[in-house]
Amino acid sequence: MLSDARSDGDGTTVPPGRGRPPADRIALRGDLRSALPDAGAAVVVTGAVFWFLYARMESGASATVAVMPFMDDAGTYWMYLLSQAFGWSGLLWAWGTVMLGLLLSGPRPARLPVSRPVLERWHRTTSLTTTALMAAHALMFAAELVRYEAQLAWAERLWAGFADTFVPGWYDSGTGRIAIPLGQGALYLAVPLGLLFYVRHRIGANTWRRLHRFVIVVYVLSVWHTLLYGTNVWYGEWPRTVLWLLQLPVAVLLLLRLLRPARRGERLGGPGGRAGVTWPAWTVRAAGRAAAAAVVVGLVAVVVSGHDGGRERTPEPPAASPHAPEPE
Known part of the structure; x- marks a missing residue:
């Protein structure tokens, strides 16, 4: 027998009735709550990466210092190190959510430790965490640029940090002329492509599915950005x-x-x-x-x-x- 009951996106069936919130709002609220443990784990990983990068800089083994000797001061450049840490944890979470997405959209192994609805929920929550980590990576880099331009007035420092970080083509130093726009492209694509899931009932499932395929482009841009500009992987x-x-x-x-x-x-x-x-x-x-x-x-x-x-x-x-x- 057919019913107009529907799922909220994480395996929970919503009974028919009037006055129900739209499906996208239910799913987004639920996913944000479900993402809290995932985000907590990401914070722990980011802290571990930050400690690792800080210790390497303090010991003199940092490849970043080999590239830029003037940064041989972990206490001064801690915001830059935190930006790096957010970038690395964001790339790790991006890898995880892409792997989950490919498992769900292609042939899956005969045996999996969890059900498909659980995999789908993990895919959505890791996607939300990845976007947050990417944003934190960019914001901490902008904060470091504001601190670095100490000789400028505050308005000029804020504009310099914002423009170099978020305006495509503005950053003009070295390989950053290519790498920074790649990272910006990844961030600016990740936000709408990730959130389109929650308005799929408005744009249509087929339209959402076609657009969602471009998420792999976000991942490729992120890896490319890291290979070009991640000083820890230059050598x-x-x-x-x-x-x-x-x-x-x-x-x-x-x-x-x-x-x-x-x-x-x-x-x-x-x-x-x-x-x-x-x-x-x-x-x-x-x-x-x-x-x-x-x-x-x-x-x-x-x-x-x-x-x-x-x-x-x-x-x-x-x-x-x-x-x-x-x-x-």
């Missing part, structure tokens, strides 16, 4: 190797998701077949699968060869930059 040390190794399962799951999508209408099939797939649509889908396969092969080659374009540590540290410190 061939273990953080860079770990970052590359973490991309292998993402690439493999993405390829499996493209080859065997969970939704029947997204399967490749044959052009003009019973599914009614046109030649242009079939060509685009086939090209996406080929591109994902090429990415997997490329990642394996990079990890095996050890040649990923990372910088070589120079015998003498570079001169101190007159600009603000390089961001993570």
Whole structure:
């Protein structure tokens, strides 16, 4: 028997009746509550990363100091270190939520420790936490820039910190001219793409699903930003190797998701077949699968060869930059 009862998005059935809050409000409130333990864990991880970066700077082993010798003072540049810590924990949470999303949208293992509704709730809560960590990463970097420009008046310092952090193309120092806009693009895409889930009843499920696929672009931009501008991964040390190794399962799951999508209408099939797939649509889908396969092969080659374009540590540290410190 059909019923107009519906789910609030985390497995809870909402009975029919008048005066009910919209489904998006119920889901968002519930997800925010469910995200509190996840956010607490993220704060703990961020604190551990901050302590690690602080200790490395104090001991003289920091790659950041090797790149920018003028930052050899952990007590002065603690906001920059906290920005780095938020960036690293944000990237870890982004990896987790992307992995969950790929598990849900593609072929899943026969046995999983939890049910699909639980996986879906984890995917949403980790997505919310990731967005918050990205915002904290940017805000702490802006705060460091405000502190760094101490010779300016307060209004000028606030504008400099805001513009260098949030205005695309404004930051003009070194590789930041490329890396900063990549990070900004990731942040500016993550917020609407993550929150569109809660208004899917207004824009339509199919529209939301098509837009949500671009979340993988947010992840790619985040990793690219880190490889270009994360001073702790510039050299061939273990953080860079770990970052590359973490991309292998993402690439493999993405390829499996493209080859065997969970939704029947997204399967490749044959052009003009019973599914009614046109030649242009079939060509685009086939090209996406080929591109994902090429990415997997490329990642394996990079990890095996050890040649990923990372910088070589120079015998003498570079001169101190007159600009603000390089961001993570």
